[in-house]
Amino acid sequence: MLTVAAERSLSALATPTAAAAIPSPPQPANIIDIGEIVVLATRPTAAIGFQIRVNEDGTVDVSMPREEVGQGLSTVAAMLVAEEMDVPLGKVRISLADARPELLFNQLTGASSGVRSIYHPARATAAAARARLLEVAARRWGVSRDELTVADGVIRARDGRTTTYGDVTKxxxxxxxxxxxxxxxxxxxxxxxxxxxxxxxxRKIVTGANTYTLDVDVPGAKPCIVRRPPTISGTVRSVRNVGAVKRMPGVVAVTTIPSGVAVVADTFDYALNAVNALDVDWGPGSIDNLSDENVRAKLRAMAPKLDVPEVGVKSIVGEFDFAFATHGAVEMNAAVADVRDGRAEVWAALQAPVVAQEEIARTLGIPMNKVVVHVMPSGGSFGRRLFHEPAVEAALVSKAVGRPVRLLWHRTDDIRHGRVHPAKHHRIQMTYAAGNVVTYQHHVTSVSTDIGHGFGDVLTAKVADIPIAGNASIAQVAFHTMIHCPYNFGVVTETLSEWTLPMHTGSWRSVWSVTTRGVEEVMVDEVAAALGKDPVEFRRRFLKTARQRAVLDKVAEVGQWGKPMPKGCAQGVAVHDESKSCTACLGEADARAPKKPRGTKAVTPVAPALRGN
Structure with a gap:
């Protein structure tokens, strides 16, 4: 409702554009963003991505070449197919496609490209299926296809004859x-x-009927947990009590893999007891000599110096530190694997299944066509399922013990050894004079983000289409095609410098936007306060587009910006523009108990690039 209202309010805007603001030139993400790059990369195989089967009972089965991680992409895909085929939405059943190497880059889920990348291919495939079914009916009746109509899967001729998709599908x-x-x-x-x-x-999700990875029933598959090192990337020198552990109740096998010592048992409880009983001699980790303080100091030292403001120009400087953050998806990392007789079959939640298939084959030393990877729905991801360590581990254990296994990371595994959002430092300077922002400098220094999950390959393949590529690293290209300032702040400079550490990092919820744009909005408030301006009015003056101002106006209206608040309570507002969509948020906080502050309300209108649901 808010989305529609925000869009409709565009035509009603009476306030002129921010003519007094110093215009900022377009940034790379304004020209081509990372989602558009992904869409370009999928085009060569777009026509073969979706597979649609019409059954004799009128149901429509759709194999979707994307991962469902809770973002609702399955629902959008079903809506697109139902729309073009003129069938009831309830008759469209979505499944996730197994890894299909022939799709190349067309089976990656991420970079906020889901709806954009399936919108036209899903509709085109469904429209082609509809046309074929209608053509067969038309030939059966000796009429033109244009004379037929469809409603809810029922085909009608002008003379009143009817048939159904199910009747003509064979x-x-x-x-x-x-x-x-x-x-x-x-x-x-x-x-x-x-x-x-x-x-x-x-309904399946809320009733527990949805099938996730560990719900897969593979005959003979035994639970498996891995004892991992006490330090990041530590190694196993030896297991001192392997014989005793093997004799523990319910233990089926104990085997060493590169990431630790795996125990296969009759139940997860037996496996966990045995894992905790292991006496392992661990080798050193890869970053044993570092601490959070060391990392923070290094990132601060890496940050470029800020420009010295000209005489008569005032400035506000802000520095922000962000610690490493785990993904923390509801569903833990898990995989089921059956590796026997030179073949492998793996079940896991995967955003880059073809990359996973390649690595499993390489790790096991078997041809890629001997590896079948089944993509499972995920109970959350935030980018974590772009990597596939559980699938590789499960395959290695299954091969070692000669039977299928059901491998589970527990929560401590994920926090200590999983992929983390890299630590970051932000150094920002905004200069202003005569009521205008003159320059905006924003330097981001970060522990490097591992993008070796397929998206780096996409960027490499499409580098000629990216306006800022040049000598920039792949990470910098990704940064500049995600990040842009939505305000006319004169000369805008945004940079990324990375420090490569031998540790496990990964994409996490908008990758760079979550911190970069967050601290920018904080600085906008600081400058508004310095100029004695209301935060909403200040933003409205400097925002670049009517859509941005529309979501800001809507959030101020619905959230009742400026209403009287009790002492110790406050409102805050922010605007964000990314992936051709824009949104605003008005939040309310209650800090009357200073040690237990809490958010009490949030209003978020959205103006999306494409509307699915």
Whole structure:
């Protein structure tokens, strides 16, 4: 509701653009953002990505080449297919495609590209299926396809004859038809797209009926837990009591893999007891001599110096530190693997299944076509499932013990050894004069983010399409195609410098935006206060586009910006623009108990690039 209202309010805006602000030139992300790069990379195989099967009972099965991590992409895909095929939404069933190497870059889920990357391919495939079914019905009745209509999967001729998709599906599958002209629906004919719809998997999720990785029933698969080193990337020198542990109740096998010592047992409880009983001689880790304080000092020292403001120009400087942060998805890392007789079959939640398939094959020393990877839904991700350590570990253990295994990381494993959002330092300077912001400098120094999960390959493949590529690193290209300042702040400079450490990092919730744009909004408040301006009015004056101002106006209206607040309570506001969508947020906080502050309200209108649900 807020999204629609925010969009509709554009035409009603009466306030002129921020003419008095010093215009800032476009940044790379304004020209091409990382989501658009992903879409470009998927185009060569877009026509073969979605696979649709129409069954005789009228249901439609769709194999989606993306991961469902709780973001609702399965629902959007079902809506797109139902829209173009004119079938009830409840008759569309979405499954996640196994790893398909022929898709190249077209089976990556991330970079906020989900809806954008499937929107047109899903619709085109569904429209082609509809056209084929109609053509078969038309030939059966001796009429033109244009004379037929469809509603809820029922095909009707002008003379009143009817049939169903289920009645003609077998004939359509084997018919020798010419290439049919296909044209997806226009927006004004939409029944589902852009309209509210319940999640297609919602009932299964809330009732516990959804099938996640460890719900897969593979005959003979035994629970497995890995004892991991006390330090990051530590190694196993020896296991002093392996014989005693093997004799513990319920223990099936104990084996060493590169990441630790794996115990396979009859239950996870038996496995955990045995893991805790292991006496391991550990080798050193890769960053044993570092601490959070060391890392923070290094990142601060790396930050470039700020420019000296000109005479008569005032400045505000801000420095912000962010610690390493774990992903903390609800579902723990898990995988099921069956590796026997030179073949491997693996089940796991994977955002980059083809990359996982390649690594499993390489690690096991078998051909890639001997590895089958089944993509499972994920109970949350935030970028964590871009990496596939559990799948590789499960495959190694299964091969070593000669039977299928169900491997689980417990929460401590994930916090200590999982992928983390890198520590960062932000150094910012905003200069202002005569009521205007003259310059905005923002230097980000960070422990490097590992993007060796497929997206780095995408950026490398499409580097010629990226305006700032040059000598920039892949990480810098990713940074500049995600980050841009939504305000006219004169000369805008944003940089990224990385420090490579031998530790496990990864993408985490917008990668750089979550901190970079967050601290920018803090600095906007600081400058507004220095100039004696209301935070909403200050933002409104300097925002670049009407869409940005529309979401700001809507959040101020719905959130009742400026209303009287009790002492110790306050409101805050922010605006964000990324991936061709923009949003605003008005939050309220209660700090009357200083040691237990809490957020009490948040209002967030959104103006999306594409509306699915």
């Amino acid at each position: 004939e359509a599958a084997r018919a020798d038809l010419p290439e049919l002209k296909v044209k997806p629906k226009t927006k004004n004919r939409s029944r589902y797209i852009g309209k509210p719809a319940k999640r297609v998997d919602g």
